[in-house]
Amino acid sequence: MTTVTSPVAGRAISLAAVPDPVFSGGMIGPGTAVDPPREPSVAISPVDGVVVSLHPHAFVVVDGEGHGVLTHLGIDTVQLNGAGSELLVGKGDTVRRGDGIVRWDPARVEVAGKSPVCPVVALEAGTEDLGGLREDGELSPGDTLFTWR
Numbered sequence: 001m002t003t004v005t006s007p008v009a010g011r012a013i014s015l016a017a018v019p020d021p022v023f024s025g026g027m028i029g030p031g032t033a034v035d036p037p038r039e040p041s042v043a044i045s046p047v048d049g050v051v052v053s054l055h056p057h058a059f060v061v062v063d064g065e066g067h068g069v070l071t072h073l074g075i076d077t078v079q080l081n082g083a084g085s086e087l088l089v090g091k092g093d094t095v096r097r098g099d100g101i102v103r104w105d106p107a108r109v110e111v112a113g114k115s116p117v118c119p120v121v122a123l124e125a126g127t128e129d130l131g132g133l134r135e136d137g138e139l140s141p142g143d144t145l146f147t148w149r
Helices: 106-111
Strands: 002-005 012-013 032-033 041-044 049-055 058-062 066-073 100-104 118-122 144-148
Touching: 012 100, 032 144, 049 066, 058 100, 100 106
Parallel strands: none
Antiparallel strands: 002 144, 012 032, 032 118, 041 100, 049 058, 058 066, 066 118
């Protein structure tokens, strides 16, 4: 079983509440989302594993069980071309839960007219594979979002 933890501080919200039909419709996979405070922060790895995809706006870490977890830093933030973000690791790096992956600024995202809400998605999973899904309440980085069995 994999425990997936929050890559950012903020308020947990359901994936259905994410202002993007691809995420809210579960097309990428099941999971949850975090509405972060509007201040510079570091998004951390939600699992131990290998960084298989890395961009200023999103990253995927695959754990030892082959579970890929997508963290998307805001909605439509690919359009910002990395402005205000700094990569702290490289693609292919092995990371531990809690290691910094991307430094970013949710306030800058919002000023640019985008939502800073961060979907955290279990790739290639079914909703029945996830347990203990957090969809409300305040979160600190590293708090459990869900388990994946």
